[in-house]
Amino acid sequence: GENVEQHPSTLSVQEGDSAVIKCTYSDSASNYFPWYKQELGKGPQLIIDIRSNVGEKKDQRIAVTLNKTAKHFSLHITETQPEDSAVYFCAASMGEGAQKLVFGQGTRLTINP
Amino acid sequence: NAGVMQNPRHLVRRRGQEARLRCSPMKGHSHVYWYRQLPEEGLKFMVYLQKENIIDESGMPKERFSAEFPKEGPSILRIQQVVRGDSAAYFCASSKGNPSLNQPQHFGDGTRLSIL
Numbered sequence: 001g002e003n004v005e006q007h008p009s010t011l012s013v014q015e016g017d018s019a020v021i022k023c024t025y026s027d028s029a030s031n032y033f034p035w036y037k038q039e040l041g042k043g044p045q046l047i048i049d050i051r052s053n054v055g056e057k058k059d060q061r062i063a064v065t066l067n068k069t070a071k072h073f074s075l076h077i078t079e080t081q082p083e084d085s086a087v088y089f090c091a092a093s094m095g096e097g098a099q100k101l102v103f104g105q106g107t108r109l110t111i112n113p
Numbered sequence: 114n115a116g117v118m119q120n121p122r123h124l125v126r127r128r129g130q131e132a133r134l135r136c137s138p139m140k141g142h143s144h145v146y147w148y149r150q151l152p153e154e155g156l157k158f159m160v161y162l163q164k165e166n167i168i169d170e171s172g173m174p175k176e177r178f179s180a181e182f183p184k185e186g187p188s189i190l191r192i193q194q195v196v197r198g199d200s201a202a203y204f205c206a207s208s209k210g211n212p213s214l215n216q217p218q219h220f221g222d223g224t225r226l227s228i229l
Contacts, residue, residue, distance in 0.1 A: 006155075032215035043117075043204055043220035044156065051215055089155055099169050099212040100146065103155035 002027060002094045006104025014112050019077045021107045023090035026071070032093040033066060033073050034101070037086045044089060048075070077109075085111045115140045117207050117221035118187075125227045126195050134190040134224045138207030145188045146206045146218060147180060156204060161212070162188060192226075200228045 003026040013019050025033075031052035036044035050057045050064045050073065057064050061080075066073040073092075077084055087108050091101040118137040126132050138145050143164055148156040158172040162182040173180065177195075182188040192199055202225050206218040 004155075032212075034217065036220070041222070043119075043222040046217055046219060049215075049217060093212065093215065095158075095169060095171065097212065098215070099161050100158040100172070101148075101156075101218060102158065103148075105155045106153075 002102050004090060004092050004102050004104040006090050006107060008107060009105065010108045010110070012110045012112060013080055015080055015082060017080055019075075019080055019084070019109055019111075021075045021088055021090070021109070022072065023074070023092075023104050024070075024072050025092040025094075025102070027092065027094045027102075028068075028071065029098070030071075030092040030094055031098055033064070034091050035062075035064060035075050036089045036091065038089060038106075039086045047088075080111045082111050082113055085109060117142075117205055117219055119203075119205050119221035119224050121224060122222065123225045123227070125229060127229050128196060129194050132192040132195050132199070132226055134192075134203050134205075134226070135187045136190070136205030136207075136221060137187040138205075139209075139219055142207035142209050142219075144208045144210065144212070144216070145182050146208075147188075147190050148204045148206065150202045150204060150223070159190075195226075195228050197228045200226055202226070 034049035038044045063076040090104040147159040160180045161169040202223045204223045206220045208216040210216040
């Protein structure tokens, strides 16, 4: 079936430390993997994405890695700051023509000052 | 702000009434997606539309729910005869091009629907 598993569901780290969130997906045909940050009362905001022809992508303090063989991808946030506190969602493109995103269950990240 | 615009932000309906949720995509975007989010859960795909066409409605409930994206005006998600289980946040996203080209989807801030 079409499924994305995301772990952990909650994550608490000290300010300045790194945070890692992991996802696995079910459809080997998935070829696009975005990450979204959602703050309270807001819609998901795209923070980084990766395509299946790339193994790693970095944008300042945020990086994403993809292992297509294992159907696994991860989000890495370094030098965390209080404003990084939010719910993070991974997603994978699925369905005929990869036309829809299937989301993970979310990770509530808390940065402790 | 040329982002995805959804209205209303909050909508309260009584059981049996109709709910209409509107979404204006980002400027230059002709692909629209609707997702539903229950509290403490991820987003669940409902429907994907292009102008005047429903492309994929595999996530839409078979009854009471419908969506359109007319040639002019916003996309509309319509829920008839609402029930308590319809209470959720409904998000719209838009993209510039065909999802098979992995065009990013950008989300609005959602409509929070509450059924009394």
